[in-house]
Amino acid sequence: MSYIEAHELAPWTEAEVQAHLAAGKLVEGLRHMSPKYLEGMRRILTVSADTELVSAPSYLLAAQHAPALNNFGSAMSIIQDELAHAHIGYRLLGDLGVDMDELIYERPAKQFKYPYAFDVPLNSWVELVCANALYDQAGFVLLSDVYQSSTFGPWKRALAKVDKEETFHLRHGRTWLKKLTKDPDGTAEVQRAVDWMFILTLEWFGLPDELKKHSEQLDYGFKGKTNDELRQAWMTAVVPFMDEIGIEVPAHYDAEAGSYVIDCPFPARFDEEKREWLLDGGPIGWDDVLARWRARGPMNQTYVRTLQRGYQTTSLRRAA
Ligand SMILES: [Fe+2]
Ligand SMILES: [Fe+2]
Numbered sequence: 001m002s003y004i005e006a007h008e009l010a011p012w013t014e015a016e017v018q019a020h021l022a023a024g025k026l027v028e029g030l031r032h033m034s035p036k037y038l039e040g041m042r043r044i045l046t047v048s049a050d051t052e053l054v055s056a057p058s059y060l061l062a063a064q065h066a067p068a069l070n071n072f073g074s075a076m077s078i079i080q081d082e083l084a085h086a087h088i089g090y091r092l093l094g095d096l097g098v099d100m101d102e103l104i105y106e107r108p109a110k111q112f113k114y115p116y117a118f119d120v121p122l123n124s125w126v127e128l129v130c131a132n133a134l135y136d137q138a139g140f141v142l143l144s145d146v147y148q149s150s151t152f153g154p155w156k157r158a159l160a161k162v163d164k165e166e167t168f169h170l171r172h173g174r175t176w177l178k179k180l181t182k183d184p185d186g187t188a189e190v191q192r193a194v195d196w197m198f199i200l201t202l203e204w205f206g207l208p209d210e211l212k213k214h215s216e217q218l219d220y221g222f223k224g225k226t227n228d229e230l231r232q233a234w235m236t237a238v239v240p241f242m243d244e245i246g247i248e249v250p251a252h253y254d255a256e257a258g259s260y261v262i263d264c265p266f267p268a269r270f271d272e273e274k275r276e277w278l279l280d281g282g283p284i285g286w287d288d289v290l291a292r293w294r295a296r297g298p299m300n301q302t303y304v305r306t307l308q309r310g311y312q313t314t315s316l317r318r319a320a
Helices: 003-009 014-022 035-063 069-095 100-106 125-149 153-180 184-204 227-244 286-295 300-313
Strands: 251-254 259-262 269-271 276-278
Touching (some): 003 035, 035 069, 035 125, 069 153, 125 153, 153 184, 184 227, 184 269, 227 251, 227 259
Antiparallel strands (some): 251 259
C-alpha cells in the first residue's frame, strides 16, 4: 500500500489524531486516522495476523505426533483458536482498505511478516508443547501489551478474547512440561528443544531499543512497552518456570540490576538445518540477524503453500 493511497483513506492530520488521543478517545476507524497512523497500524496488524496464521500449519505439523487422540484434539483446538486470531487481524486490515484475498492468498511466502522462529519446524509432540510454553507466552506478552495500550478501539476490544485463549495455550504447554520433566528421558527431550527455542524466542521481540526503527508504535500508543521491556516481561514469566521444572536456560535474574540478564552470546548465529546455536563464535550484529530473517527459514514456503493451496486450486473464492 502506498502512502498516496493511505493519504486518500485517512483524512486526519497528525495534530488531529494527537488531539483525539489526548482527549482520552480511541481511534475507531479510518475517519480518525492520519496516513501515518494508518500505515503504522497496518504494519503492526499484518505482523500480528501473519504470526497467528502461520502458527496453524506449524502446530499442525507437530500435532500429528500427538501421543493419543484426546491430545490431538487439544492441539486442534489451539490451531482453531490461532486461525480465529488471524481472522480478527485480517478482517481489521480489510476495514483499513487492504485487499484481504491478495494479502492472505496471493502474497509471496517471503513477504509474510511473522517471526523467524516459526520457520523452524516443530518435529515432535514435545516440541509442540515447548512452543506453547515459549512461543504462546511471547504472543501473550505482546498481545497483552497491545490490549492494555492500543489506541485502536476495534482491535483492543477483540483482544479480550484472544488474551484468554493464549492463556489456555501456554497453560497447555506448562502442564505438559511439568508432566514430561518428572522423568529423566522426558527432561532430556525438553532440554534439547528448549536449547534452540529459548534463544529464538528472545530474538522474537526484535531489535534492542537503541536500534529500533518504528517509533510510531510507541508514539501513537499502538503498544506500551519497548522491545527490551517486552523481552524482560517474557523472561520474567519463562525463566522462573524453567528453573522450577529443572530445565536450564541461558538467562538469570540479576537482583542488583533488577532485571534479567542473557547469559549467552546474543544475538548469535543459528544453524537452521541442525537447529543449533553456534555460540562459540560469539555474538553477531543485528544486521546479520535481519539478513537471516529476510531470507526466511526452512518451512516458510511449505507453510504458506499449505495456507494458500485451497484458494489456488478451486474456482470458488471467499463469499463476497
Ligand atoms: Fe493466537
Ligand atoms: Fe496461541
